[in-house]
Amino acid sequence: MLNKELKFYASQHKKWLKKYPGQFVLIKNDELVGAFATHDEAFLEGVRLYGNAAFLIRQVEESEKEEVFIPALALNLIHADTAHTFHGSGKNS
Numbered sequence: 127m128l129n130k131e132l133k134f135y136a137s138q139h140k141k142w143l144k145k146y147p148g149q150f151v152l153i154k155n156d157e158l159v160g161a162f163a164t165h166d167e168a169f170l171e172g173v174r175l176y177g178n179a180a181f182l183i184r185q186v187e188e189s190e191k192e193e194v195f196i197p198a199l200a201l202n203l204i205h206a207d208t209a210h211t212f213h214g215s216g217k218n219s
Contacts, residue, residue: 130155131182139186146186153182161186 134156142151142161150168152159154176162168165183172181 128180128182131180134158135182135184142186143188148186150183150185153184 131153135151135153138158142158146161149161149163150165151161152168152172154172159175159181160168160171162171165185168183172183175181
């Protein structure tokens with residue numbers, strides 16, 4: 127999920143760091159939809175354009191912290207099942 131968007135972000139990161147430092151970029155597939163001053167602005171535009179389909183929002187910063195944001199979860203269209211929360215490294219532990 128979002129592999130194309132993450133690769134596109136990585137390929138453009140240095141350029142965007144100069145052009146959009148500290149801003150939040152909205153990415154769908156391999157297209158920069160826009161750069162926004164706040165996460166909320168980027169999120170609202172993403173929801174307006176794509177509804178609950180996946181899109182990527184990343185803050186353009188020097189450090190590369192990865193954060194996953196699921197619009198349908200944020201909008202309470204789906205709910206996390208905390209009774210089945212996974213704990214571990216993601217490998218067969």
